[in-house]
Amino acid sequence: MTWFYAFDLFGVAVFAITGALMAGRKSMDLFGVLVIAIITALGGGTLRDVILGHHPVSWIRNDVYILVATLAAIGTVLWVRLTRPINETGLLVADAFGLAVFTVIGTQVALSHEVPVSAAVIMGVMTGVAGGVMRDIICNEIPLIFHKEIYATACIVGSLAYIALSQLTLREDIAAGLCITIVLAIRLAAIRWHLALPRFHLLDRNDRAQ
Amino acid sequence: MTWFYAFDLFGVAVFAITGALMAGRKSMDLFGVLVIAIITALGGGTLRDVILGHHPVSWIRNDVYILVATLAAIGTVLWVRLTRPINETGLLVADAFGLAVFTVIGTQVALSHEVPVSAAVIMGVMTGVAGGVMRDIICNEIPLIFHKEIYATACIVGSLAYIALSQLTLREDIAAGLCITIVLAIRLAAIRWHLALPRFHLLDRNDRAQ
Amino acid sequence: MTWFYAFDLFGVAVFAITGALMAGRKSMDLFGVLVIAIITALGGGTLRDVILGHHPVSWIRNDVYILVATLAAIGTVLWVRLTRPINETGLLVADAFGLAVFTVIGTQVALSHEVPVSAAVIMGVMTGVAGGVMRDIICNEIPLIFHKEIYATACIVGSLAYIALSQLTLREDIAAGLCITIVLAIRLAAIRWHLALPRFHLLDRNDRAQ
Numbered sequence: 001m002t003w004f005y006a007f008d009l010f011g012v013a014v015f016a017i018t019g020a021l022m023a024g025r026k027s028m029d030l031f032g033v034l035v036i037a038i039i040t041a042l043g044g045g046t047l048r049d050v051i052l053g054h055h056p057v058s059w060i061r062n063d064v065y066i067l068v069a070t071l072a073a074i075g076t077v078l079w080v081r082l083t084r085p086i087n088e089t090g091l092l093v094a095d096a097f098g099l100a101v102f103t104v105i106g107t108q109v110a111l112s113h114e115v116p117v118s119a120a121v122i123m124g125v126m127t128g129v130a131g132g133v134m135r136d137i138i139c140n141e142i143p144l145i146f147h148k149e150i151y152a153t154a155c156i157v158g159s160l161a162y163i164a165l166s167q168l169t170l171r172e173d174i175a176a177g178l179c180i181t182i183v184l185a186i187r188l189a190a191i192r193w194h195l196a197l198p199r200f201h202l203l204d205r206n207d208r209a210q
Numbered sequence: 211m212t213w214f215y216a217f218d219l220f221g222v223a224v225f226a227i228t229g230a231l232m233a234g235r236k237s238m239d240l241f242g243v244l245v246i247a248i249i250t251a252l253g254g255g256t257l258r259d260v261i262l263g264h265h266p267v268s269w270i271r272n273d274v275y276i277l278v279a280t281l282a283a284i285g286t287v288l289w290v291r292l293t294r295p296i297n298e299t300g301l302l303v304a305d306a307f308g309l310a311v312f313t314v315i316g317t318q319v320a321l322s323h324e325v326p327v328s329a330a331v332i333m334g335v336m337t338g339v340a341g342g343v344m345r346d347i348i349c350n351e352i353p354l355i356f357h358k359e360i361y362a363t364a365c366i367v368g369s370l371a372y373i374a375l376s377q378l379t380l381r382e383d384i385a386a387g388l389c390i391t392i393v394l395a396i397r398l399a400a401i402r403w404h405l406a407l408p409r410f411h412l413l414d415r416n417d418r419a420q
Numbered sequence: 421m422t423w424f425y426a427f428d429l430f431g432v433a434v435f436a437i438t439g440a441l442m443a444g445r446k447s448m449d450l451f452g453v454l455v456i457a458i459i460t461a462l463g464g465g466t467l468r469d470v471i472l473g474h475h476p477v478s479w480i481r482n483d484v485y486i487l488v489a490t491l492a493a494i495g496t497v498l499w500v501r502l503t504r505p506i507n508e509t510g511l512l513v514a515d516a517f518g519l520a521v522f523t524v525i526g527t528q529v530a531l532s533h534e535v536p537v538s539a540a541v542i543m544g545v546m547t548g549v550a551g552g553v554m555r556d557i558i559c560n561e562i563p564l565i566f567h568k569e570i571y572a573t574a575c576i577v578g579s580l581a582y583i584a585l586s587q588l589t590l591r592e593d594i595a596a597g598l599c600i601t602i603v604l605a606i607r608l609a610a611i612r613w614h615l616a617l618p619r620f621h622l623l624d625r626n627d628r629a630q
Contacts, residue, residue: 029619133348410447
């Protein structure tokens with residue numbers, strides 16, 4: 001699936017850009033920018049492969065992944081230095097697309113290990129979101145995806161859809177394309193109308209006492 | 211050991227509840243609650259299996275673990291929504307029990323890989339406490355277990371006891387039961403009398419200058 | 421390479437000391453001090469081995485590593501308790517030496533798995549710096565190495581040098597010695613003249629609006 005590989009690299013680049021921007025917000029040096037970009041782009045897939053025992057990890061097998069993430073990080077710094085504004089809406093849409101592709105890849109890899117459905121969904125979601133969670137933890141923020149608009153929920157639906165479609169005799173690339181569309185549609189709708197899951201507020205006993 | 215499997219699932223449920231409650235204190239959304247609950251419940255065992263190269267990881271082999279953690283998280287949210295107060299003492303005792311069971315399981319798995327004693331104890335402690343440490347790191351807190359009453363110390367003693375007993379010709383379930391009792395007794399005594407390890411205070415040079 | 425094994429253990433001890441000192445600055449208890457010391461000393465190598473699928477991890481194969489880290493942590497607490505001041509310059513130099521040794525080890529292990537150059541460099545850098553990054557994340561700090569003087573950059577140069585030298589018919593220990601010298605020289609120069617990489621400052625939209 002050549003077009004799928006291109007989508008994968010596009011997702012790596014977009015996630016690396018969001019990592020580099022976060023590192024910039026924390027005034028990191030160029031090494032920090034590079035590390036955060038690479039972790040954001042490849043951390044989710046690495047965690048998935050390590051937990052599945054799927055060796056070698058993708059970026060160790062093929063150094064194009066590291067190259068793309070590195071170029072995206074350098075490009076981001078240059079772009080911002082040249083004081084071009086960042087197209088925030090464009091970035092959100094690109095991020096939604098990367099999320100959709102990574103979710104499908106994660107689910108595929110998990111299914112190739114013949115895991116139960118619950119584990120396959122977790123691997124799909126993990127591939128999509130864990131890189132961003134690592135980025136936020138290293139940058140000392142509570143991960144964004146645990147309290148903003150619907151994000152991981154789109155991955156859960158997409159991953160379940162892929163698992164269902166993979167039971168049929170559908171061609172693999174058609175199933176992948178359908179699921180990417182589903183994740184993308186849910187995520188873009190969530191951005192457009194600020195859809196969010198309900199929150200769970202629990203007061204500390206200390207808070208209550210005041 | 212059927213009763214032991216039941217104990218294991220009980221530990222998973224209790225740890226998931228403490229994760230869900232922490233997520234609620236951080237006002238996370240329902241996805242965040244679910245993720246924190248699952249990581250708290252299964253993170254320690256996953257880290258142990260990944261470091262040992264023990265594949266497949268327990269919750270990938272058997273999806274009952276994810277199911278129990280999910281139900282516990284949902285149950286916690288519903289319970290709190292119905293404004294029932296949380297029985298903090300009951301939760302502490304249940305947590306101590308889960309800790310004891312996880313420590314024994316972790317030590318058993320490590321011993322089955324024929325590791326040295328130091329690594330077996332670390333794996334026992336890790337299985338007991340690493341899920342809670344991950345929960346605290348993601349929620350942007352310094353892990354509780356590094357500065358509160360005796361907690362991990364109970365795991366160290368229990369794990370060493372299990373290793374010693376496993377040298378004898380004792381039946382495995384009797385050794386496990388004895389060690390669970392030891393961890394539980396130490397932990398409950400620590401809670402009851404606020405026993406804590408001495409702290410190591412080191413002033414920053416900046417602090418000293420003031 | 422017996423001298424190299426001695427260097428390795430020296431690096432483990434130094435990294436454990438920096439971990440114990442950080443734990444002291446956060447007023448952790450003795451268990452917390454021990455855990456942070458062990459993670460700082462052995463976390464980088466463990467992460468490398470887990471990602472490479474290189475089992476068993478070094479400290480599981482050989483319990484001298486855990487022993488050295490534990491003794492270094494206990495020694496640090498005793499030293500500070502006896503109110504001896506810490507020789508900060510000596511510690512920085514020792515840390516630079518440990519960094520150099522770990523970088524070479526990481527690169528060697530990666531090359532033994534026949535990975536591409538990009539992955540070998542990442543493994544070298546990871547072995548040198550990831551333990552310190554984990555220490556900072558658990559202690560709720562943004563990792564120091566992402567915004568202070570040149571640190572990881574020294575590892576990148578040293579790792580690339582080792583890869584280049586390993587192509588020649590040089591004896592392995594001479595190549596290792598040369599690369600340790602390179603990393604050490606860069607790092608000591610960075611400390612002496614406060615050399616730093618340029619930073620990437622990016623204002624938040626919120627900041628800009630004020």
